[in-house]
Amino acid sequence: MSAVQTPAPTSPPDPRGADTAASGGPRMTERLTSRVRLDRRYLPVVGTFAVLALMLVVGGSRYENFLSARVVSNLFINNSFLIVLAVGMTFVILTGGIDLSVGAVVALSGITTASLLQSGWPVAVVLLVSVLIGTVLGLVVGLMVHVFDIQPFIATLAAMFLARGLCYVISLQSIPITDESFVALASWSQQFGDGWRVTTAVIIALVVVAIAFYVLHYTQFGRTVYAIGGGEQSAMLMGLPVARTKVLVYVVSGTCAGIGGLLFAMFSRSGYSLTGVGMELDAIAAVVIGGTLLTGGTGFVLGSVLGVLVLGLIQTIITFEGTLSSWWTKIVIGVLLLVFVILQRVLVVRRR
């Protein structure tokens, strides 16, 4: 489907050269159109940024103390796990797949952390095990998708049920985390400047974003991810390692979900089998609002981060408003999702 809608030259950054080369002569008009087409790729991200700025301006003009360092810091602190999830989800969606299992993996990783810490395992081992659980589940999903040709939707749905069921096997109750070194790690925070604050979770999230950005834009793996989304057949004919990459994106997403679970455990100081219900939808919504096409091939990690911030800001504004009930969050997210999806649709049609 994606192969029909978006021909291969949508994948950045190499097609730039291909585009100008194909246009041949230095004719002004063609060069202009190719430049416009390039700009259009950034349009959804610019749109996300505009929405974010608009929300900040509206919030700042309506409420006191809204445009403060504290609010912005808290935006990152409260959404650090979602940022990590959205980063992983971006990889999967860029290849044209989807990962429904991340919410359940967050719960599994979180409850494993809590339960292993409760039984006295050393923190370093626990951190590693929790993240590896996500990696292994991601690998299983990737193999199901690639080797057995099961649709990503169903394979990750199965992984979601599997992870959720395993959570309940570990514990039905919420397990509090009391391990001293873990709590110390979770509650560490650094103040700087006028009210700015970062926690361990925020630093981890930002490191994940930085790594993902580097991998997507400066490595062969990243380019292959874009190429698969642009057209799997073409990527295969170009001799790119499609099979390996398709499995690896689910490993990346699973690992990110494992890290996300760890961050959520730091955030909530507990592990509970019901955490993260519907979190995969938040992550998908953030990625879509961040300008990534669900057909694959177009999108940016930083856009997804902006998408998470938009979702977080909706929550913040509704908290600041005070009189609005929490369910308005869902309605607003739904409406924003719709606006961005229609915007994307318009862009795709124009491009054709």
Place this chain on the structure above:
Amino acid sequence: MSTTAPAWQRATQHRLFWPIVALVVLLAVNTINRPSFLSIRLQDGHLFGSLVNLLKNGAPLLLVALGMTLVIATRGIDLSVGAVVAISGAVALSFIASSPSPDSLTTVLVAVGIALALSFVLGVWNGFLVSVLGIQPIIATLVLMTAGRGVAMLITGGQITTVNSAPYKAIGSGFWFGVPVAVVLAGLVFAAVALLTRRTALGMLIESVGINPEASRLAGVKARSIIWTVYAVCALFAGLAGLMISSSTMAADANNAGLFIELDAILAVVIGGTSLAGGKFSLSGTLVGVLIIQTLTLTVTMLGISPSVTPLFKAIVVIAVCLAQSPKVRDLVAARRRRAAPTAAAAAEVSA
């Protein structure tokens, strides 16, 4: 089973063979666990027994899964059915609660009418996004899935609305000639859908749209109207399921009514052999799929395992069924069968 080899082989090669085996095994486990499981008795002119309860509790899921089967046959998916279930129940119960005479048949009929009409409109909205705007089904219905529960909360004002109304209660817990009303309704809908799709050309048209919308359109099939109709019908069925669910508890719970029913429905459809890639569907397969999921849930409870662990078993069933249906495994089995073919042919000659 038949004694001759060819008939036996034909049976094992039937699409529904393994799902039905799974169902029989589940029923057998229950019967061994509690010998009275299969018994049905007549009390006060009503049928009672575990099997009757199984069918009654499975009725809403069957309705949702039927709609989902048609949507999936057009290569789509509808994630919003759970939200529609919640909205439909919320609307009906809020209307009855606010009316002066909750026990009158007219009130209930009007409430049911409003709820079904609204569900239909929501389906038309989904269909519009998919068929006219050409948005991917997953994301188009994700919009309503996210916003829908918020809307349901808005309708109930964030409360769990409870009412007392005898005629409304009959939808979910009443009996009609000894059979639960919910089962009768679901059976009628099943029969109607089966007649419409298999005794007219409609089923074939739906499948043709699923195989290639563009080619069907060029061949004179009104692809757009068919896709549109399918989403509207799916939401209508979900609305009816919402009435049943809210009627059996007599409470509209915007947060939990129909939670995860979309996933269960998709699961049932996939277990029944309908491919998510569209183009072919099996209504009887969906029926078997629904029965498997309901029996599985019941079995887990009856065996004294915590019902929370059910997702784990669902995951195992899904993975097993998907692997059994995957082309790779089928090829492997076919290769083995081809090797065994000469002996089988010889056996057939002998028996003939």
